[in-house]
Every structure is written in structure tokens, then in C-alpha cells.
Amino acid sequence: MNTLSASWHWLTDPAHWSGDDGIRSRLLQHLVLTVVCLAVSCVIALPVALVLGHLGKGGALAVNISNVGRAVPTFAVLVLLLLTPVGKWGEGPTVVALVLFAVPPLLTNAYVGMREVDRSIVRAARGMGMTGRQMLLRVELPLALPLVMTGVRIAAVQLVATATIAALAGGGGLGRIITAGFNLASTPQVVAGAILVAGFALIVEAVFEIAERLAPHWPRGSR
Amino acid sequence: MTAPPHDCLARNDWICGAYLSTRRQILLDAVVQHLRLTALSVLIGLAIALPLAVLARRWGWAAGPVLALTTILYTIPSLAMFSLLLPLYGLSATLVVAGLVLYSLTLLVRNILAGLRAVPEETRQAARGLGYGPIRLLLTVELPLALPAAMAGLRIATVSAVSLVTVGAIVGFGGLGNLIYAGMNTYFKAQVLTASALCVLIAVAADLLLLGVQRLITPWTRAGRARAPARRRRSRTGLRGARAGRA
Numbered sequence A: 001m002n003t004l005s006a007s008w009h010w011l012t013d014p015a016h017w018s019g020d021d022g023i024r025s026r027l028l029q030h031l032v033l034t035v036v037c038l039a040v041s042c043v044i045a046l047p048v049a050l051v052l053g054h055l056g057k058g059g060a061l062a063v064n065i066s067n068v069g070r071a072v073p074t075f076a077v078l079v080l081l082l083l084t085p086v087g088k089w090g091e092g093p094t095v096v097a098l099v100l101f102a103v104p105p106l107l108t109n110a111y112v113g114m115r116e117v118d119r120s121i122v123r124a125a126r127g128m129g130m131t132g133r134q135m136l137l138r139v140e141l142p143l144a145l146p147l148v149m150t151g152v153r154i155a156a157v158q159l160v161a162t163a164t165i166a167a168l169a170g171g172g173g174l175g176r177i178i179t180a181g182f183n184l185a186s187t188p189q190v191v192a193g194a195i196l197v198a199g200f201a202l203i204v205e206a207v208f209e210i211a212e213r214l215a216p217h218w219p220r221g222s223r
Numbered sequence B: 001m002t003a004p005p006h007d008c009l010a011r012n013d014w015i016c017g018a019y020l021s022t023r024r025q026i027l028l029d030a031v032v033q034h035l036r037l038t039a040l041s042v043l044i045g046l047a048i049a050l051p052l053a054v055l056a057r058r059w060g061w062a063a064g065p066v067l068a069l070t071t072i073l074y075t076i077p078s079l080a081m082f083s084l085l086l087p088l089y090g091l092s093a094t095l096v097v098a099g100l101v102l103y104s105l106t107l108l109v110r111n112i113l114a115g116l117r118a119v120p121e122e123t124r125q126a127a128r129g130l131g132y133g134p135i136r137l138l139l140t141v142e143l144p145l146a147l148p149a150a151m152a153g154l155r156i157a158t159v160s161a162v163s164l165v166t167v168g169a170i171v172g173f174g175g176l177g178n179l180i181y182a183g184m185n186t187y188f189k190a191q192v193l194t195a196s197a198l199c200v201l202i203a204v205a206a207d208l209l210l211l212g213v214q215r216l217i218t219p220w221t222r223a224g225r226a227r228a229p230a231r232r233r234r235s236r237t238g239l240r241g242a243r244a245g246r247a
Helices: A002-012 A023-055 A059-071 A074-083 A092-115 A119-127 A132-169 A175-183 A187-214 B007-011 B017-022 B024-058 B060-075 B078-084 B093-117 B121-129 B134-171 B176-186 B189-217 B227-244
Strands: none
Touching: A002 A187, A023 A059, A023 A092, A023 A132, A023 A175, A023 A187, A059 A092, A059 B134, A059 B189, A074 A092, A074 A132, A074 B134, A074 B176, A074 B189, A092 A132, A119 A132, A132 A175, A132 A187, A132 B078, A132 B134, A175 A187, A175 B078, A175 B134, A187 B060, A187 B078, B007 B017, B017 B024, B017 B189, B024 B060, B024 B093, B024 B134, B024 B176, B024 B189, B060 B093, B078 B093, B078 B134, B093 B134, B121 B134, B134 B176, B134 B189, B176 B189
């Protein structure tokens, strides 16, 4: 309990919230990193997955990319990128590594979601004379939306987690508070940082959960 | 390597034969530590997950809280998890194992529970009709039928554990992660690349090994009706799999 109260003191000390390496700026860095990388990954992964799912091709690719992604340690990729020329552009390695790790769940879930749309509905849409594009946008995508959103949610939570590891390799974000705490041998600071990161991850998960509850029910109702 | 002795180390090349031959012992020690941490955490995770899943199956009301708790644990980033457990275990290998056990729980409980729930009701009734008691039913009918799903979870948990062990470098018990961390600070390219490649190799080897074990202990899944279960399994691992690739 001693450590916990010490961490609480650390967290509530206003001096730790301000400044360039204060909690406020680290939170902001973490948020910006997560949002930017999520946006980039969605732009890269979703169109590819939706078109592949629509055409029904590349399923093995979509699933295997996800399996490979799991086997490659984030930390190793970060350090490898850091030692390549990419490492010279500030947050470059972090952004590239984060995007690499967010793409597989997006790709897999969007693809699986598109494939799990009831084939008879798709055939009915075709029978009504819809073009491929109309079928993709008006029929398959709305029905696949719950799974696509699950992928986005997984990617977002994963980004929060990976952004933490980036601090080990010199990147910014909340993980920095933890690594700095380790270097100072200050357990209260380490635990305080961990509480912040865990809270951040849980809030992101909760935001998606709430958005899912509030979203229109028709896509789920029809499944 | 055709380069003169020590040259590729001096040039700091990515791929360096001299590194492999001079640091063989260090690499071997790191691999052994990596394997021990992974195996220990997955086995402990399995030992905790199995009773949890069985209890959640037996009493429906327990399933919600068990799944919610393990999911919340899974959401916490690994670096934060290790730090949160720090006051409990200090800077030790136990800390890394404890963190990894908590992660493998989510994957294992979910998959074992899914496997148990997928056992057809007629099968259970048939077994009861043959005079099977609840324990015999669990051990000889339900658990074997849940094996394919459980093994899928075990494979994901193992592969994730292999890659998460590297983060243990922050407390000095990260197996190959230690070499990556040290290599990062000294800008030692050969060490970082070799250790990273070994990590991936271990993950792939462990996955293949478990796949082999799965085939050996569930011969019935390959007999005759391989089509439908294969399709089901793929879509399931697709979703679960995506859930798992994390840091």
C-alpha cells in the first residue's frame, strides 16, 4: 500500500503535470500518436480489405498477415527501424512500427466481415441489378460494419499499447514516464506511469464499447 | 562470410558471421531464458485458465465476470502491466512470468470456454445416457471435444508470449529482448537483427510444434468431415487471431 500512496502523491503533484516531459504533454503525445497512426492504418488497410472481401480473393493473405504480425515482436521492429535511416526522422520509427502493427487486425477483420455477409443477400442485390460498386458500398459494407469496427477497436487498443513500448526505443508518449521511472529507480513514478497508461487503454476500449452501443442497431439486428 | 576476420563487426554490418561465432554462448543463454519464460508463463496460464473455463461453463453466471476480468487484464499494455506488478515482485523473472500469465489467461479462457460450449447437447445427453457422471463426462467427452479450440488458443497465447517476453528487457529479464535492448543502446546492428530473427524463429517453431501436437491428439478432426470444421476454424482464428496480435 505504501507504493500505491507514493504513486498517488506522484500523480497528484502539480509539478509532474506541466512542462515538456510532464504528464499533460505525454498524454497529448500518446493521443496524437494513436490517432494519427490509426488514421493512417485505416486509410491503408480498409480499402484493400474491403475490395479483397468484395472480390472474395486474397483471404489466405489477409488471415496470414495477421498471424505473422503476432509472431514479430513490436519491440524488435521498433529497434530495427531505429537503427535504419528511418531512425533519423524523430518519431518516424514509432509511426512506421505502429502502422505496421495496426494494419493486420484491420485487414483481417474487415476481410472476414465482408466474407461473412450472407451470400443470398449479395445475390439478391445482384439480381436487383446493382453494380459491383453499389453492392460493395450499399449492401456488403453496412452489413460488415460491426466486424470492421471490431477491427478498428482492436487496432486502437493495440496502438495505445504499442505506443507505450515506443518509449523503450526513445519515442515519446506515456511509456516515457515508466522508462524514466525505471532509470531513476523510482517505483512510485513507474507505477504512476503504468496507472496512466492502463487507464488510457481502458478509456479507449470503453469509448469504442459505448460507441458500439449507441450506433444504429440495424447492422447487428440483421445478423 | 568472405570479409576478413572481425571486419564485419568493425563495420557494424546487419548480418555478421563473426558475431554468431564469437557470441554463441550469449545468444544461447538468451534463447534458453526466452524459452523458459515463455514456457513457464503459458503453462501456468493454462493451469489457471482450465479450471476457470470449466467453472464458467458449469455455472453460467460466472462466465460474464470471468471473461470481463480477463479482457480488462488483456487491455493493459505490457509495459504498464510489468510496471504495475513491480511493487509485488520487484525486478525479477517472476515479474515477467506473472505479467505474461495474465495475458495468456484471456486467450486461453476464451478459447477453452468456446470449445466447451461448442460440444453438442446430444453428445452430452448420449454420454449421460451411457451412465457417465459429471466428472467422467467432463474428462472423457467434453474436454477432448474442446481440444481443437483450446489448442488454437494455446498457439496464439504461446506465439504472443514469445514476442511479449522481449518487453521484459525493461526489468532485465527479456531473453532475446535483453540483447535487442543492449544492441539499441550501443547501435550494434548485428546483435539487434540476430536477436529479432531468433525471436521470430522461436515463435514460428513453437507454433508448428503445437500444431503437430494438436494433430496428434485430435486425430478425429481430420477424418472424413474435415470440410465444415476447417471452414469454421478459419473464421474463428481469423477473428481471435486479430484480437491477439498486440504489444
